[in-house]
Amino acid sequence: MSHLPQTHKKEPLVRIVKRDAVSAKKAWGIRIIGLLCALVVCAVLIFALTKLNPISVYTSMFRGAFGTARRSWQTIRDAMMLLCVSLGLAPAFMMRFWNIGAEGQILVGGVATAGCMIYLGDKMPTPLLFVVMFAASILAGALWGFVPAFFKAKFGTNETLFTLMMNYIAIQLTSYFVALWEKPFGSNTVGIINDRTNAGWFRPLFGQQYGWNVVIVLLITIGMYFYLRHSKQGYEIQVVGESENTARYAGINVRRVIMRTMIISGSICGLSGFIAVAGAGHTISVSTAGGRGFTAIIVAWLSKFNPFVMIIFSFLLAFLDKGAAEIASKFNLNDHVSSILKGIILFFVLGSEFFITYKLIFRKSEKEIAAKEEK
Amino acid sequence: MKKLLSILCAAVLLATLVITCVSCGGSSVSADFKVGAILIGDENEGYTYAHINGIRTAAKELGMSDDQIIWKYTVPEDEKCYDAAIDLVEQGCSVIFSNSYGHQSHMKQAAQECPDVTFVAMTGDQAATSGLSNYKNAFTGVYQSRYVAGVVAGMKLAELVADGKLTDANYDGDNIKLGYVGAYPYAEVVSGFTAYYLGVKSVVENVTMQVTYTNSWFDIIAEGTVAEALAADGCVIISQHADSTGAPAAVQALQDKGQVIYCVGYNVDMLSVAPNAALTSPTNTWAVYYKYAIETAANGGTIDTNWAKGYEADAVGITALGSACAAGTQEKVDEVVKGLKDGSIKVFDTSKFTVGGATLTEYLADVDGDFAPDTNAIWDGYFHESEMRSAPYFDIRIDGIVENNNN
Numbered sequence: 001m002s003h004l005p006q007t008h009k010k011e012p013l014v015r016i017v018k019r020d021a022v023s024a025k026k027a028w029g030i031r032i033i034g035l036l037c038a039l040v041v042c043a044v045l046i047f048a049l050t051k052l053n054p055i056s057v058y059t060s061m062f063r064g065a066f067g068t069a070r071r072s073w074q075t076i077r078d079a080m081m082l083l084c085v086s087l088g089l090a091p092a093f094m095m096r097f098w099n100i101g102a103e104g105q106i107l108v109g110g111v112a113t114a115g116c117m118i119y120l121g122d123k124m125p126t127p128l129l130f131v132v133m134f135a136a137s138i139l140a141g142a143l144w145g146f147v148p149a150f151f152k153a154k155f156g157t158n159e160t161l162f163t164l165m166m167n168y169i170a171i172q173l174t175s176y177f178v179a180l181w182e183k184p185f186g187s188n189t190v191g192i193i194n195d196r197t198n199a200g201w202f203r204p205l206f207g208q209q210y211g212w213n214v215v216i217v218l219l220i221t222i223g224m225y226f227y228l229r230h231s232k233q234g235y236e237i238q239v240v241g242e243s244e245n246t247a248r249y250a251g252i253n254v255r256r257v258i259m260r261t262m263i264i265s266g267s268i269c270g271l272s273g274f275i276a277v278a279g280a281g282h283t284i285s286v287s288t289a290g291g292r293g294f295t296a297i298i299v300a301w302l303s304k305f306n307p308f309v310m311i312i313f314s315f316l317l318a319f320l321d322k323g324a325a326e327i328a329s330k331f332n333l334n335d336h337v338s339s340i341l342k343g344i345i346l347f348f349v350l351g352s353e354f355f356i357t358y359k360l361i362f363r364k365s366e367k368e369i370a371a372k373e374e375k
Numbered sequence: 376m377k378k379l380l381s382i383l384c385a386a387v388l389l390a391t392l393v394i395t396c397v398s399c400g401g402s403s404v405s406a407d408f409k410v411g412a413i414l415i416g417d418e419n420e421g422y423t424y425a426h427i428n429g430i431r432t433a434a435k436e437l438g439m440s441d442d443q444i445i446w447k448y449t450v451p452e453d454e455k456c457y458d459a460a461i462d463l464v465e466q467g468c469s470v471i472f473s474n475s476y477g478h479q480s481h482m483k484q485a486a487q488e489c490p491d492v493t494f495v496a497m498t499g500d501q502a503a504t505s506g507l508s509n510y511k512n513a514f515t516g517v518y519q520s521r522y523v524a525g526v527v528a529g530m531k532l533a534e535l536v537a538d539g540k541l542t543d544a545n546y547d548g549d550n551i552k553l554g555y556v557g558a559y560p561y562a563e564v565v566s567g568f569t570a571y572y573l574g575v576k577s578v579v580e581n582v583t584m585q586v587t588y589t590n591s592w593f594d595i596i597a598e599g600t601v602a603e604a605l606a607a608d609g610c611v612i613i614s615q616h617a618d619s620t621g622a623p624a625a626v627q628a629l630q631d632k633g634q635v636i637y638c639v640g641y642n643v644d645m646l647s648v649a650p651n652a653a654l655t656s657p658t659n660t661w662a663v664y665y666k667y668a669i670e671t672a673a674n675g676g677t678i679d680t681n682w683a684k685g686y687e688a689d690a691v692g693i694t695a696l697g698s699a700c701a702a703g704t705q706e707k708v709d710e711v712v713k714g715l716k717d718g719s720i721k722v723f724d725t726s727k728f729t730v731g732g733a734t735l736t737e738y739l740a741d742v743d744g745d746f747a748p749d750t751n752a753i754w755d756g757y758f759h760e761s762e763m764r765s766a767p768y769f770d771i772r773i774d775g776i777v778e779n780n781n782n
Contacts, residue, residue, distance in 0.1 A: 068465050074458060184746050187559070188590075189452045191480035281454030282484070288453070325462070329445050 015361045027356045034352030038345040045344070050333060057327055064326020065319045077210040077280055079318035080217040081272060083310055085296035087217075087224045088141075088268030090305045091261045093297070094228065096241040097152070099262065101163025102269045103293030104170030105144045107286070109137035109273025111170075111177050113200075114193060114284035117277070118181055121199035129200055133278055134271070141270015142263045144170065149262030153255035167293070174286050181284070192282045202279040213279045220268060225307040237261055269293070298346070302353065320345060404437045404673040410444045411463030413456060413482075415475035417448040420593060421643040422618045426474045426497070429661025436666055437673075452477025460485035464492050470672040472497060472665070476563075476766075479512075486510040493672050498563070500766035502680045504743045511678050513664050514765040516685025518570035519715050520657035522722045524639050524693050525574020526711050527655050527704055528553075528612045531637055532579045534701035535611065540635050544609040550583040550775075554605030556598050556615040556622045557588045560781045562741075564588075564616045566760060566767035570722050571614055571639070571657075572776055577727070578707075585610065587779040595621040602626055606636055612654070614639035623649035637699055644694040656694045663690040683765035686715045723758035728773040740768040 022030075043054035065075045085102050092099035116133040124132065148162035181190045194200060205211025228234040236257050239247045247254050276288050295317060303309035324338030412430055416423035427446075434444055445466050447459040456478045463471050464485070470493045473482050479499035486494040486507050495511045496502070502512040532551060535541055545552055553575060557564045572584050585605060589597040598621030602613050606629050613636070615622045626638040627649035638649055640656035668678050684690045696704055714720030725735050735758075739748035742763045752759050752768065760769045772778070 064462075070461060071465055074461065184561075187477055187561070189477040191477070192484050195480055195483065281457075283454055283481075285451075285453045287451060287455075329447055329462070329466070332441075332446060 011363045013363050015363075016358050017361055019357060019359050022356055030355050031349070031352045034348045034355070035345070038348035041348070042341050042344050045340070049337065050331065052331055057331065060330050061319075061323030061327055064330070065322040071322065073208065073210050075315070075318050075322050077213055078321060079311075079314040080210070080213045081276060081280065082292055082296055082299060082317055083314040084217045084220060084272035084275060085269055085292050086299040086303070086310045086314060087220050087307055088265050088272065089296050089300045090224060090265075090303075090307065090310070091228060091234075091237055092145075092265040093300050094241050094305045095237045095258065095261050097149070097258060097262065097265075098160040099145070099148075099163050099265055100160060100294070100297065101144065101148065101166045101170075101266075102296055103289045103291070104163070104167035105141045105266045105269030106273040106276065106289040106293055107167075107170040107174050108140040108144050109270030110277045110284050110288045111174055111273070112136040112140040112270070113274045113277040114181070114190065115177070117193045117200035121194045121197060126199070130278075133200060133274060137270045137274035138267045139270070141266040141268070141273065143266070144270065145262040145264075145266020146259060149259045153258045171286050174284065174288070178285055190284050193277075193284070194282070200278055201282055210279065213275055216271075216275065216279075220271075221307045221311065224268075228305060228307070233257075233260070298350070302349065316349070317346075404439050404443070404669065406440070406443070407467075408439075408443060408669075408673045409466065409468040410434070410439075410669055411447070411460070411466070411468035411471035412444060413447045413450045413459050413463070413471065413473040413478060415450065415452070415478070416593070420618060421620075421641075422592070423448075423474060425642050425659060426472075426661050429659075429663075429665045430472070432662035433665035433669055436662070437670055439669075450478070452481075454481065456481035457484055460494065461488070464489045468492065470495065470669065470678075472668075474498070476561075483507065483510055493678060495668060495678065498766055500764055500768075503764055504745070508677075511668075511680055511682070512765045513668065513679075513682040514761060514767065515659040515661070515664065515690045516683055516687075516761050517657060517659050517691050518566050518722055518760055518767060518769070519685035520659075520691035520693055521567050521570040522574040522577075522715070523708055523711055524614070524655055524657040525571040525576075526578055526707060527574075527693065527696065527700060528571070528614065528637070528639050529575040529578025529582075530701040530704045530707055531654055531699065532575065532582070532612060535635065536579070541611065542635075545611050545635070546609075547583050550581045551579065552608065552610045553582055553584040554602070554608070554610030554613040555584055555586040556601045556605070556613065556617050557586045557778075558592050558617045559590060560588055560778070562770035563767045565772070566769035567616045568614070569728075569769060569771070569773055569776065572773075573722060573724075573727055574711075575612075576775070577711075582775065584776045585779055586776060586781075588781060589617055591617070593618040595619040598622045599625040602638075603629070606634065611635065612637045612639065615641050618642060620645060620648045623653055627652040640694075646695070646697055650697070651699055653697045654700050655696050658692050658694055660690050660692055663688050681763075681765040683761035685761075686712055721757035723760055723769060725753060725756055725758065728775070730771060730773055732774065735771070738771060740770065742768055 046052055046054045046057050066072045085106060089099055089102055113133045116136050120129055120132060144166055148159050148166060151157040151162060152159045178190055182188055183191045202212040236252050239250060239252060240254055240257050244254050277284055299310055299313045302313045320342045324342050327333060328338045414423045414426060418424050418427060430444060445463055445468060450456050450459045452475055456473060460471055460482055472495045474497045476498045479496035479501055482494045482496040483505055486509050490509055493509050495513055497513050499512040502510050555568045557568060568586055575582050587601045587605060589601055591597060598617050598619050602622035602625040605613055613622055613626055623638045623640050623645040626636050629636050630652045637654055638652050639654050642658055643656060645653035645656055664682060671678050711720060735753055737751045738753050740750055740752040741748050742750040750763060758769055761767055
C-alpha cells in the first residue's frame with residue numbers, strides 16, 4: 001500500500017509539436033526571420049569582439065561578393081560549383097541513400113579531367129578533347145558512386161561508412177597523381193595545367209570567363225528538375241526513399257534503382273570535378289573539392305531536393321564564403337572570425353527549418369487556465 | 376660576461392648599421408597606393424612571420440599607413456591563391472606579393488589577366504621566361520648567410536676538437552659527422568645545405584654531412600624525429616632548412632641528457648627553444664626587398680624581374696650568437712661577412728669542393744625554370760648562384776654530403 005503524495009502532474013514548460021502542412025509563404029517568413037536573427041546575433045558578436053560597426057561589416061560582405069563584375073563572377077562560379085554537387089546529391093538523398101562521398105566523387109572526376117588535360121592536351125583537337133574530358137570525369141564519378149551502391153544493393157552494406165571511406169581512397173589517389181604530375185619535382189603541387197597553351201580550359205562564353213560553367217550547371221538543374229519531378233525513374237526514387245517495402249510491393253526493382261541512381265549521382269559529382277578543374281582552377285590538388293561535397297548536403301536538404309530552390313541556397317553559401325573572406329582581409333580580422341559568422345548564419349538558417357517542421361507550445365500560465373475554466 | 380657584452384655591443388652596432396642603411400634616402404609613397412600580401416601562413420609560422428615583419432618594416436620606413444596593406448593569410452598553393460590575387464586587385468592593390476614557391480603559377484595567371492598590376496612571386500623562378508612585364512620574382516642570397524652560419528658551426532667544431540669533447544661515434548673514418556634536416560630535395564635546399572657545409576669546411580676541413588628530407592616545409596614532429604635520428608648516428612651539429620622549431624628543441628633535449636650536440640636553426644632565433652644548444656640561425660632581411668619593390672612600384676618605376684641580393688644589400692644575416700658559440704666567433708663572422716661583401720670570398724668556389732673526386736669547370740644549371748639543364752653557371756672559378764635568376768639553381772651534389780632519403 002503506498003501513500004504517494006497526490007502531486008498535480010506538471011505540464012512541461014515547452015512542448016514540441018509537429019506542425020501540419022505549412023504554407024510556403026509562412027515557411028519563407030520563418031526563414032527570413034531566422035536570417036534576421038542571425039544577422040542581429042552576428043552584429044552583437046562583431047561589435048563585442050572587434051568594436052567595428054556591424055552595418056559597415058555587412059556592407060563590405062556584400063561588396064566582397066557582388067561589389068564588382070569580377071567579384072560577382074567569382075561568386076557565381078562558386079555558387080554554380082556548389083549547385084552542381086548539390087544536384088548530384090539530390091537523387092541519392094531523395095532515395096534516403098546517404099551519399100556523403102561527393103567529396104571523393106568530385107576529386108576522381110577532377111583527377112580524370114586533369115589527366116586528360118596533361119596527357120592529351122596537345123594531341124587532340126579542342127572539341128574532341130572536351131568530349132574526352134567530359135566523358136572521363138563522368139565515368140570516374142559514376143564508378144565512385146556505383147561501388148558503394150553495388151555493395152549496398154547486393155550485401156546491404158552501410159552506405160554512409162562506405163561512401164565516406166571512398167572519400168579517403170579518392171584523396172589518397174589524388175595525392176598520388178599530384179606527386180606524379182607535380183611541377184617542379186618535389187614541390188607537391190601541380191600548378192596551373194597547360195598554362196602556356198590553355199589546352200582543355202573552358203573558353204569564355206559571351207565574353208565571360210565562367211560563362212560555360214553557368215550554362216552547363218543550369219542545364220543540369222533543369223534536367224534534374226524534370227528527372228526528379230516528372231519522370232518514372234524520379235518517381236521510383238521517391239518511392240524507394242519513402243519505403244523500400246512499398247517499392248518492392250509496387251514491383252520496383254529496388255536494387256536496380258539504387259545502383260542506377262548512384263551512378264547518376266556520382267556522374268554529376270564527377271562532372272563538377274570536371275568543371276572545377278577545366279572551368280575554374282586549372283589545377284588539381286586534394287583541396288580541389290574543398291569541402292563542397294559536404295556543404296552541398298546542406299544545400300540539398302535545405303532545398304528539399306528542389307533544384308530551383310538549390311540555386312538560392314547555393315548562392316547564399318557562396319555569398320557567405322566570399323563575404324567572410326572579404327571582411328577578414330578588409331578589417332584585418334583573423335580568418336576564423338569570419339568562419340564564426342558563417343557558422344552562426346548557417347546555424348540560424350538550419351534552425352529555421354526546425355521551426356518550419358515543428359512548433360513550440362508553451363505551458364499556459366495558471367491565470368490563463370483559470371480564465372478558461374471560468375468560461 | 377665581457378664576451379657577452381662585446382657580442383651584445385656588436386649586435387647592437389650591426390642592427391643600427393642595418394637600420395641606418397635601410398632608412399637612408401627619403402621617399403614617399405602616396406596615401407592611396409595599396410599593397411597586397413598573399414601569405415602561406417600567418418604570424419604563428421616563422422617563415423611567414425619574417426615576411427610579415429619585412430613588409431611592416433618596409434611600410435613604416437616608407438611612411439605608409441596600416442590600411443595601405445591588405446593581408447591574405449593562410450592561402451594554400453592552389454586556385455585559392457588566384458582568387459586571393461584577383462580579390463586584392465579588386466581592392467585596388469597596385470603591387471601584390473605572394474611568399475610561397477607553389478603560389479607562382481596562380482600568380483602568373485592573375486598577372487596575365489591584370490596587366491596593370493605588378494605581381495611578385497617571392498622565391499618563384501618563372502618570371503624571366505613568362506614573357507609578362509608585370510610578373511616578377513625575388514629571393515635573397517640566403518646561401519651567403521648559410522655559409523656564415525656554417526662558419527659559426529665550424530668554429531664550434533674546432534673548439535670541441537681542441538677540447539677533446541668528441542668521441543669515436545662522432546667520426547666517420549677521419550671525418551666529423553654533421554646532420555641536416557632538409558624540407559624537399561629542391562635546388563633551394565641543396566644550394567642552402569651545400570653553402571652551409573662549405574662554411575663549416577672553411578674552418579674544419581675533415582667534415583662529412585648527412586641530409587634527411589622531411590618532405591614538408593613545416594612539420595614540427597618530423598623535424599624533431601629526423602634530428603634525433605641524426606643525433607643517434609653521432610652527428611655533432613645539426614642544421615636545418617625547414618621552418619619549425621622541432622629540430623632545435625630535440626637537440627636541446629639531447630644535450631640536456633649529456634650528449635655533445637649543437638644546432639643551427641633557420642629564419643628565426645632558436646635560443647628560446649634551445650638556449651644552450653643553438654649557435655645561430657641564418658635569416659633573410661626581407662624588408663630590404665619589400666622596401667625597394669614598394670618604393671619602385673609606387674614611383675612608377677619597374678621592379679627587377681629577378682631580384683636577389685645578399686650581404687651586399689644587407690638582405691641576409693645571422694641571428695645573435697648563442698652563448699654556446701666558441702670564443703672568437705664574432706670576429707671570424709665579421710671577417711667572413713666582409714669577405715663576402717667585397718667579393719674576396721665566393722661561397723661556391725670550385726677549388727673548395729669536388730664532385731666525384733674532380734673539380735668542376737662547368738655545370739649546366741636549370742635557369743629558365745623548365746627543370747632541364749640549360750645554362751653554364753661556372754666561370755671565373757666559382758658557381759654563379761642567383762645571378763641569372765633570383766631563385767637558387769645550385770643543385771650539384773658535392774662530395775662529402777650524403778642524402779639519406781632522396782627518392
